[in-house]
Amino acid sequence: PLYTAMLARDAADILEGVVLCGDGPPEIGAQVARRAAITVCELRGSFAGLPLLDNAESQAVRSSDPDAERARNGSIRSEMFLDAGDLEAARKEATLALEIGAADSYLVRQTRRTLADIAVSRGRFAESEALCAQIITGASPEELWMALSAQILRGRMAFERGRVLEAQA
Numbered sequence: 001p002l003y004t005a006m007l008a009r010d011a012a013d014i015l016e017g018v019v020l021c022g023d024g025p026p027e028i029g030a031q032v033a034r035r036a037a038i039t040v041c042e043l044r045g046s047f048a049g050l051p052l053l054d055n056a057e058s059q060a061v062r063s064s065d066p067d068a069e070r071a072r073n074g075s076i077r078s079e080m081f082l083d084a085g086d087l088e089a090a091r092k093e094a095t096l097a098l099e100i101g102a103a104d105s106y107l108v109r110q111t112r113r114t115l116a117d118i119a120v121s122r123g124r125f126a127e128s129e130a131l132c133a134q135i136i137t138g139a140s141p142e143e144l145w146m147a148l149s150a151q152i153l154r155g156r157m158a159f160e161r162g163r164v165l166e167a168q169a
Contacts (some may be wrong), residue, residue: 116150
């Protein structure tokens with residue numbers, strides 16, 4: 001994708017420009033707005049991309065599958081809240097995304113990863129471990145990054161429990 005192949009500042013400028021022009025099918029507009037939101041958050045802070053997600057929401061309403069688009073938007077929004085440390089808002093967004101996007105296995109796995117991270121942050125290790133197991137089991141090649149992320153969360157849990165060698169492994 002564009003935003004991973006170039007400097008983040010350049011990608012943000014290009015993606016924001018595409019979003020602002022408003023042309024094209026709503027599914028593509030929503031996806032571009034989400035990618036722009038992610039890139040802008042990385043550059044300018046956790047909530048800087050929220051207006052772009054609002055644009056993705058307006059695109060979602062006009063799409064052929066509004067619930068799927070809204071679930072994808074909510075999944076990204078939950079990550080933004082998590083990054084900002086607002087664990088309750090992150091959990092609410094992730095739960096809603098799961099409810100309306102349950103048919104999308106990629107979205108489900110990604111949202112479970114967010115919920116697992118929230119659980120670790122709250123010291124709910126058993127809950128996080130159960131979610132990590134669901135993320136890792138049966139991950140497709142395009143979902144391997146989430147399985148790796150779940151393994152990192154497992155390492156974090158081991159470290160916080162004082163099991164340093166397990167965390168390092």
